[in-house]
Amino acid sequence: xxxxxxxxxxxxIAALSITLAAAASDREAALDGVEFIQQTQxxxxxxxxxxxxxxxxxxxxxxxxxxxxxTVTTADNxxxxxxxxxxxxxxxxxxxxxxxALAADALDLDPADVDGTDxxxxxxxxxxxxxGAFAEDAFSQSLAVLGLVxxxxxxxxxxxxxxxxxxxxxxxxxxxxxxxxxxxxxxxxALVEGGMDAGDDAVQSALGFFHEAQHxxxxxxxxxxxxxxxxxxxxxxxxxxxGEDPDGDDWAIDGATPWAYITGAQQDNGSFPGFxxxxxxxxxxxxxxGRTFCEAPVTEIxxxxxxxxxxxxxxxxxxxxxxxAAGTGQATxxxxxxxxxxxxxxxxxxxxxxYVATRVRQDG
Numbered sequence: 001x002x003x004x005x006x007x008x009x010x011x012x013i014a015a016l017s018i019t020l021a022a023a024a025s026d027r028e029a030a031l032d033g034v035e036f037i038q039q040t041q042x043x044x045x046x047x048x049x050x051x052x053x054x055x056x057x058x059x060x061x062x063x064x065x066x067x068x069x070x071t072v073t074t075a076d077n078x079x080x081x082x083x084x085x086x087x088x089x090x091x092x093x094x095x096x097x098x099x100x101a102l103a104a105d106a107l108d109l110d111p112a113d114v115d116g117t118d119x120x121x122x123x124x125x126x127x128x129x130x131x132g133a134f135a136e137d138a139f140s141q142s143l144a145v146l147g148l149v150x151x152x153x154x155x156x157x158x159x160x161x162x163x164x165x166x167x168x169x170x171x172x173x174x175x176x177x178x179x180x181x182x183x184x185x186x187x188x189x190a191l192v193e194g195g196m197d198a199g200d201d202a203v204q205s206a207l208g209f210f211h212e213a214q215h216x217x218x219x220x221x222x223x224x225x226x227x228x229x230x231x232x233x234x235x236x237x238x239x240x241x242x243g244e245d246p247d248g249d250d251w252a253i254d255g256a257t258p259w260a261y262i263t264g265a266q267q268d269n270g271s272f273p274g275f276x277x278x279x280x281x282x283x284x285x286x287x288x289x290g291r292t293f294c295e296a297p298v299t300e301i302x303x304x305x306x307x308x309x310x311x312x313x314x315x316x317x318x319x320x321x322x323x324x325a326a327g328t329g330q331a332t333x334x335x336x337x338x339x340x341x342x343x344x345x346x347x348x349x350x351x352x353x354x355y356v357a358t359r360v361r362q363d364g
Contacts, residue, residue, distance in 0.1 A: 032270035045077030056103035061285035063106040064296035098147025106297035132158030142186035150294035171209035181220035185234035218256035229272035233287035
């Protein structure tokens with residue numbers, strides 16, 4: 001297993017207050033997650049085996065824990081090498097382009113010029129000035145907004161208006177007629193980071209949705225299913241964006257809080273259970289690190305990765321399933337046309353293309 005070498009003076013660590021020490025213990029959990037993520041790295045420098053979207057999630061997770069993702073390498077390839085080699089695969093839809101821009105930022109590259117590829121310009125090219133849409137679905141629209149604002153670029157008000165108009169009657173956003181926590185968490189962050197006041201009716205309605213959708217164990221699950229690390233982590237990021245305390249009384253159900261759920265779900269090897277542990281861990285680590293979607297790629301680097309000895313290189317064995325033929329992951333609940341599968345696919349590839357393809361399979 002690779003080892004993490006923490007940068008910083010021992011004296012400074014010893015001087016931390018009790019409050020900061022508690023935060024450091026949370027970072028330790030995040031670093032445990034990063035150790036697991038490192039084990040999913042492929043020879044091309046990517047992570048997880050499910051394509052660019054999953055690799056970019058891994059890069060954001062690694063950076064959110066204060067680890068330099070450029071130092072995480074295998075077979076002499078880094079995540080930056082993977083990004084450069086896959087530019088053509090991530091410029092075809094706004095969700096993928098957004099995550100590529102965020103990953104570039106996390107790798108200390110210029111999102112507007114990665115060896116001549118401008119992810120910002122590509123992302124902006126999807127914007128319809130008339131409607132404000134980057135994509136038809138709220139998930140990809142949210143990612144597009146975040147991909148721009150989180151990399152320091154402006155977003156037209158029409159894009160926020162289009163997203164706000166997609167809010168459903170239950171206060172959430174989703175792919176079907178009811179909101180889901182994952183899409184709602186991204187939408188809330190996109191609206192607030194894009195300039196909407198946290199006191200706006202749309203944001204407050206979303207908070208009401210989170211309360212209604214929260215389970216007795218303190219967590220959230222896609223489409224009303226049992227709680228999972230992916231959904232809970234994304235909602236925690238939304239709560240942090242709004243200045244909410246995910247371990248506070250406002251979000252406690254008989255003592256069970258979102259923070260207690262996410263920290264309690266972590267396995268001994270640093271991973272989180274899910275339809276793909278690598279995917280679940282990528283989502284959970286930024287929440288453990290207390291970093292929002294916009295904060296993750298600009299987290300101060302405190303840690304470098306020390307290369308592992310050749311005989312100590314580890315790969316995820318029984319924990320990570322083989323990638324299915326479609327390369328999209330496989331949810332444990334619902335068929336290929338179910339809302340849960342649709343959401344999982346959108347999360348994995350971060351674009352509307354897989355959503356549309358799944359809908360075609362469902363309707364056909």
